[in-house]
Amino acid sequence: MKRILIALAIFASVQIAGAQVKPDAALKALNKAVAASENPKNATKAQTWLNLGKAYVTAYEAPTGSILPGASRNDLKFILTGDPALSTEEVTIAGKTYTKEAHADKNLYFEGDALMIVEVTKPVVENALEKALDAYKKAYELDPKKAKDVPAIIADINSKYNNEAYNEYSLGNYAKSSVLFEKAAAALATAPVSKVDTSSIYNAGFVAGFSGDKARALQFYKKCYDLGYYAEEGEIFAKLADAEPDSAKKYLEEGFEKFPQSQSIMIGLINYYISSGESTDRLFELLDKAKQNEPNNASLYYVEGNTRAQLKDYDKAVEAYRKCAEIDPKYEYGYIGEGILHYNRAVEFGDAAQNEMDDRKYQELAEKFEKSLKDCIEPFEKAFALSKDDSVKVSIAEYLKNAYYRFSSTDDSFKAGYDKYNEIVKTGVIK
Secondary structure, three states, X not given: OOOOOOOOOOOOOOOOOOOOOOHHHHHHHHHHHHHHHOOOOOOOOHHHHHHHHHHHHHHHHOOOOOOOOOOEHHHHHHHOOOOOXXXXXXXXXXXXXXXXXXXXXXXXXXXXXXXXXXXXXXXXOOOHHHHHHHHHHHHHHHOOOOOOOHHHHHHHHHHHHHHHHHHHHHOOOHHHHHHHHHHHXXXXXXXXXXXXXXXXXXXXXXXXXXXXXXXXXXXXXXXXXXXXXXXXXXXXXXXXHHHOHHHHHHHHHHHHHHOOOOHHHHHHHHHHHHHHOOOOHHHHHHHHHHHHHOOOOHHHHHHHHHHHHHOOOHHHHHHHHHHHHHHOOOOOHHHHHHHHHHHHHHHHHHHHHHXXXXXXXXXXXXXXXXXXXXXXXXXXXXXXXXXXXXXXXXHHXXXXXXXXXXXXXXXXXXXXXXXXXXXXXXXXXXX
């Protein structure tokens, strides 16, 4: 799924790795630190709150210790000594199958031999990170010099919240994931760091939308918008348009002016104009404005081609795609757009022919099918030759393989084309 979440840079932990602390020992140390903080004499010392913050973080980490996603079963043998699996079962989550190992205080989810998700089921203490954050904040307020490492520790807490949020997302617990992303953003906003974590704010909204909580999603999308954070390719504008239909036109047109190459905004605009009954000419007015600002931007003609193709204005779509090459002969996407247009039309004609009972109409559709399929080959071949991206080449090869196959039994050149691209699709190797 496109842009499921904004990927986040993971902060390096400021805690120096040592021997793994067992949950019982972590709880004992935490109780001692809590008692010290409740002593009026100690409560005025920054070190007391630093110790308490560290105890909460240690308690948070205790159930999983050094167990990290990506580890193999063999890697975990030593770490899990004395912590046997209580049960093992196959589970399917969000369409993926995992082997779930239930332990006393956690569940481990494996895909093949690799650990993918770590789920804590019995934390040493609830809300440990939140309480740690409060303790570190108190330490910094009492003595900034003594607590000079607190900003880096807060960044680490933000990272821990984000990791846990991704875990809950992977488990399909979208509402809980959204709350954790919100807490990640709140952590980084805590003084003395006081930074805006736009990625976590966006993710909190996105995952809330997945949970069906549209009001909560809208809250975070609006916050991103107010902060001037629009996400990849202006995705915020498309999200806001979905969440606030009455303001869809406003958001989509503003988004299109800022991000004219965004497919989600473009499709949103097309759907808006078609469903509202307003003239789609406005789309091309916006595109023309973008072209005036960037007359040598070939991708704007690619966007126009896609827009006209969506509106089934095929001749003008082809014109727009071919204009890309006039502006930039090395721009492969105009050729890709034209190839996909012809290929998709061939599929449409083929489907229609299969359902046509009249022989004459069937023959007409079959001829259109073959013509469209042949028409896609030249632009795809040009795109394949131009592209420097092997993953793009493999995608193009898939189309070419299918197109050549249709005629491979009637012409040796088509058979050679099929063999060439079939091998690329099978191996992923570009020679």
